[in-house]
Amino acid sequence: MLDAALYGDDDRAVIFTYAWDRLLVDPLPGPRGVADFTGLEPLTPTVWSMPATARPIAPAGSTLPRLAAELPHTFALIDPHHGAEGITRQLEELVSHLEPESIDLLDVGGDILAQGDEPTLKSPLADALTLAASCQVNAPIRLLVAGPGLDGELSPDDLRPTFGSLAHTLAAKDVEPISTVLEWHPSEATAMLAATALGARGACEVRDAGLPVALTDEGPTVHEVDLDDALGRSRLARAVMATATLDEAEAYSREVCGFSEIDYERNKAAWLKEQPPTELDAESVLPRLDRFEAEARSRGVTHTTFRHITEALNLNGSQRDALRRLLINSLPDQYEAPLWKIP
Template sequence: MSTLFVAAGGGGDALGVLLARRVLEPEMDDGDVFVSTCAWERLRIDPVPGPRSRGDFIGLRLVDGVRAEISTTTDTLPPGRSVLPRLAGDVDARLFLHDLADGAVGLAEQLQHLARALGADSLTVVDVGGDVVARGDEPGLLSPLADSLTLAAALRSGLPVRLAVVGPGVDGELPAEQVIAILGGLGGTQVGTLGTADVDRVGDSLGWHPTEATTLAAAAARGLRGAVEMRRGQTPVPVSEASATVWRLDAVVTYDFPLAEALINTRSLGSAETIIRGITTVDELDYERRRARERREIPSRTVTAADIANASLARGASHITTRRLLEATSGDVPSYETARFDGLGLWALEALARG
């Protein structure tokens, strides 16, 4: 059975697919790997809150008459930006763009078209961290919209759907034990563990890509153990053996995923956002809108990497992501490599604290 991989939340999950590809589909040749993703970048990369649509890109290649495939010559219309064209040039797989503008109904049609054009007879939705299994009332939940909308569209497509979770808990939302318990209760199984060879295959991309969750899964595969300070300065995220595991649910039933079920008939991103806002206490689009206003209105502070490192150490963290470091210091990333963990976007706090 050939499959179209669908990144649940965006470019970080797309890189997560490629990190876990050997575990998920060990018999698949690299050139046969198809990954569809939305473009939703952090504000430091794309100053416009929310995901981009296909119409925000130029240079997408035609797939059966529809502009959908990302290449190194693909670009975004100003003021938007995306790292996806660079990723397309780094990896030995084909990357495709889908968008969330027309809700689950429109996205389901996009996935149907892509699968048919590529000869794929199933969809494998991949989420790094596992917040896609959230019920909606979890206190650590930060970004349910894209994941749940993507899963809803996959289920609406009429194609067989599998769900894969790479690195339970590494997104800093639901704890690993909770993700694993939910997956196990639904019949999911651990299908493998990431190894250093998996990281080596995408190591160049992990060196520059802003993803935090996929970086933590890769770091766990390379032996990192500890706790990592991540976006928004939440409680440091534990990195353990479980952080390098890959889980899969082969029978995905709509009613087992209440957030996706609530979104399955949506026809716009706005209506999906309204529904999520009514079910949960978080809305990542509202958060981005607020942060975008703050970036314009609040003067930048002078905070050094050493300042952040000492504060993070006091909170029990051992490492910090590049994204969090940039977020907290307004761009003060150390130029030296001695603090960096194995070429990834992680920094040892004790080394940073010494300056």
């Protein structure tokens, strides 16, 4: 979406990204690496691209092959299992191989600017590793923060003092290139970024915990941030700069932030295995949806994501797409793409 907005529809970027879909898509905790896929294609000695024909090795799951099938860009896999040193090496090889005209490090929400001790911080590890690697590569990299606060972790008030120039404000026309992807992709932050560009305003509940996120005029903005300033703020990024394994980086997260998001995923995955299956049909789902919406209204909520509804109704991730179809078919007026509107 931002590639089309900033560089034009004809640009064909290489999108270097994690295969870390969380438990809604992937039942295995943590990020997936090269060894978790078949059909990857080598770009450099340590960087592999994700063609549409690639497949995660069961029981792993990933949205990347479908993204590669539906979008014209090249997707390359960030493999964090060799820590920040490994990602730095991957970035250096990509820069040498591609000789890109520009390199943008993009974070939606702004938790890449966390100091590490914020009580609302939930998932700092991927951001810290990528930030640490970007600061060690001998190439100009521009840090962009889109949708301040849309990840539900840091507030826009805390982020504004760090912003440099405004790079772009997304509009409805910018969402069009990915509108079909948003019909199925579970990313909540991207969904809210697109929704605010399309004009949605109010309060949206996200994630399993129902974190409240404000949908405001600031939602579709994209800001430049000084990369060195971001590193200076992030205690975790500075701590993991010399890490050579993901386990080592995770240990620093426990030390600096007091927790590891992968530990949270491990505990949640074990809990999910013990839960009995829940029936998915209109007669059982719609009354539960009514109760959920009544409670949400009492909290001032105007929108939510399909991920949050799935978890709030005690359904598992594999039922999300079927739930989405059921709700849209049953109550089409409440679908404010790509979010669900609380009437």
